[in-house]
Amino acid sequence: MSFSRRRAALYAGIPGGRDGRRMLWIALINKAGTGLWMGAAALYFTFVTGLSVTEVGLLMGISGAAGIAGAPLAGHLADRFPVTRVLVSAQLQQAVALLALLTTDNFSLLLLYSAVASLADRGSNVLTKLYATRVAGPDRTRYQAVQRTVSNAGWAIGGLAGAGALAAGTTHAYQALLIGNVVSFAAAAALTFRCAEPPSPSRTVTGSSHPVPAAPAPSPWRDRRYLLFTATEAALFLDDAVLQVGMPLWIVHATDVPHGMVPLLMVLNCVLVVLCQVPLSRFGSTPEKACALLLPLVACFVAGCAAMTVSTAGGTGLAIAALTCAAVAFTFAEILHSIASWELSVALAPGDAQGAYLGVHGLSSSAQRSGGPLLVTAVIAAGPFAWPLLGAGVIAMVAAQRRLVRNRLPQRALSVAPVTVSEH
Structure with a gap:
């Protein structure tokens, strides 16, 4: 069997068509980058920026709490604007906020950048779920299962790569893991931008392909x-x-x-x-x-x-x-x-x-x-x-x-x- 036929057979059972498959690649890239960084985040703040254990705990706890607002905010925006464009914005926000961590060792600025990244992270999770719901339709449960499987594979890939870099224990190794996560978000944003906007029950699609807000929706x-x-x-x-x-x-x-x-x-x-x-x-x-x-x-x-x-x-x-x-x-x-x-x-x-x-x-x-x-x-x-x-x-x-x-x-x-x- 030729490569193209093998690939077609592999993709045949995945709901969502070409854009659904593209979003699976996005999930793999995204989670691989996250796997690189999450295992090293606390160590980066300890050994590279010089924060105390208490400060690291406060930074991660407060930034995590700030991220709570990201989910409802992203959902609200996705009912009014194309979900792909809102998701691209969230991915780029994460990339910029994480890249900014390299520019300072000031606790207040590190907390601010981490909170901005956390806000976008929680929003991205909701937007990804919403996109899958719309693109897969009645097959959304199976699509979610495939996406979650791919995400876990990405985590494992990133985690194994990160473990190798952490063995070095140098400042450059920690910075490389952070940059790797930034690159993954930028790549995910580029791929998401190429995805077609799925039909949305909350907007009416006109002949000019521009979404028009529908009547006020339930709250x-x-x-x-x-x-x-x-x-x-x-x-x-x-x-x-x-x-x-x-x-x-x-x-x-x-x-x-x-x-x-x-x-x-x-x-x-x-x-x-x-x-x-x-x-x-x-x-x-x-x-x-x-x-x-x-x-x-x-x-x-x-x-x-x-x-x-x-x-x-x-x-x-x-x-x-x-x-x-x-x-x-x-x-x-x-x-x-x-x-x-x-x-x-x-x-x-x-x-x-x-x-x-x-x-x-x-x-x-x-x-x-x-x-x-x-x-x-x-x-x-x-x-x-x-x-x-x-x-x-x-x-x-x-x-x-x-x-x-x-x-x-x-x-x-x-x-x-x-x-x-x-x-x-």
Whole structure:
């Protein structure tokens, strides 16, 4: 089989056509650059700019909190302007803000530039999700699964490359990783600029191809049920804080497991996502199926919490086995939640205000990024039997979300609303 035929066969099952495939390349490039930088960010601020540990913590915490506003702002803009152009602006904003970090070691300026980058980062996540929703249409759940698989592969590529550079430990090595991330955003912006604008239920397309604002759309800030749904989502995103923050700290402070197991469990997480995300996406292809995923999701999360408790009940061998089981359980909770969250957040939003609604939904992951590490560290400080309490809290949130979703779904169309097109 020729190369062109092999490539055609590979792409045949990917929704979204040429632009959908192009956005997958954008995700790979973007996340590879992020993987380069994220593992080195704290070390860059410590060893290159000379900040203290306290200052690094403040910088990353405050800039992360500033990023919370990025999701609703980006969603609001995407309902009024072409989503591709708003996404290009956010990508370039990230590139410029990160490049500016190289120009100073002043704490206030570093905080300002980091906050600007964080604002664009949270906005980009919502815009990417919105673009995928519009370009893939009814196949949006499967497309999201493919995109998430590609993103994890990008993270792994960037992380491995970054680990090699970090071994040098020099100022130039840290700066090279930062510049690599800047280049990735610039390349992603160039590719995004070439993507066609997908149909939007919130704008009318005229014969001149210029979007014309439609009638005033519903506001998510007045939609009590959607706001409550978003609040429950913040708790279901906790698997991220557990895997990224809780498990490494638990290994270091509560077990005798070698610290080298931390990166191995992170690799296990990435491998499982790459292998399982797409196959499992078919179980969340409709809102009803997505709602049904909440039960196995919470079962996986509770199993992970139980395994964390068991990891302190015996010797090193039991701890390694239990932590491996916990990593697997939390990873499957992450996979199932990403599928359910994607489908339900779109299905519950009115077609003519998707951007605004998905922007509000983006607050859930942003809030978890700020509050999740604090909650998880509190659990670690409380001891092994605090993990089942965390699991019980997630059970309560899942029960509340299932009730909200089941009461809401019959009132919503189960697919993206059609676009009005006038031909002159």
